[in-house]
Amino acid sequence: MERIPILKMGDVLLVTIQVDMHDQLALALQDDLTAKISHTGARGVLIDISAVEVVDSFIGRMIANIAAMARILDAQTVLVGMQPAVAITLVELGLTLPGVRTALNVERGMALLRAEVESASRSLLGKADDDTQG
């Protein structure tokens, strides 16, 4: 069965969806990604959907789910490169993906993700410092 590759770059996982998503593929991605996050302890996930031309409500919901699951596993998710037609479709379907960060391309998404991960770890460190002082 075909699968979407998940690449590890430091503490960030990179998922590039190059084919049109169908339901089985999305479900497999969800399983693989959550397993990989918990296995590698990644702090960030970048999903590039610039090659995706068609989405339906199921795929839209899967993207929101994957982002939510990653957050629970303590990894920030950034969705990059959404096409105008896909954005319009998702909005018309009422799927506004409230908790998901977005960026125009992989480069900006990566910068955003690094900043997020850094600030998250800094606040964590700050809390730890407070604890030792108190």
Next chain:
Amino acid sequence: MSPAATTRLPEIIKRRESDLLERWIKEQLGAVTTRRDLVSESQLREQSREFLGLVAQAAGKSSLTSLDSAAWQAVRDMLGDLSRARAAQGFSPSETATFVFSLKQPLFDVLRQEFDGQAATLTEEFWTASSALDRLGLYTTEVYQKGREEVILRQQQEMLELSTPVVKLWDGVLALPMIGTLDSARTQVVMESLLQRIVETGAEVAIIDITGVPTVDTLVAQHLLKTITAARLMGAECIISGIRPQIAATIVHLGVDLSAVITKATLADAFQVALGRLGLAVQRAPARP
């Protein structure tokens, strides 16, 4: 009304075609409603000759009461082309229909000569001719109306394209100055062109300026929010600017929630915010020595 088969009209039209044509053209040239400034005499002569020829031909094949039949197709086509051309030239509907109605006078004159002294037959022929010409005249007006509607539709389309420019204010900052009432069709075009430009330019901030939008109701607000959400999904941020006091009041009264969106009173304020997002600032140039 007598059955059409008994009428001698087709035969009379055919026999006295050239006589009718002369009288008709004289009638048309003498009428006030003939727009001599828009159509030349030779053109009018050509059109009249063609119409009369086609009528004579069609009347020979089919009855004068069944104008919807295939035999009359050529006449209808010719009238349709004529009406459309005249609508585009700037004729009024009555001026266009007069082309057909002005045939009555010469036709009746000819009929009176033919049926001199047979009052009953004359009346019946009058009636047949009159009703046929009336229907042809009405057909002209109908086509004229349709032609005008097409013009209006095309203009609407052109306005739609003209009124939604997306301008680049700075590297990474787009502005969308909206002018006029927003409806679903227009918002769709606006949304698509904005998102397309975001992809092309890689802009991170888009300013939607609604200074030129006269009223904002719940539907317009919803359209705006949809556009903003779609832009956010693509990774760009939207700022709404140019909200006039009355519109601000309306939005609050309607209970539209714009708390998730950055709103600014003027385009200048919004531009400043946009520059701030990109880590840029405008400052006074140092004084020249």
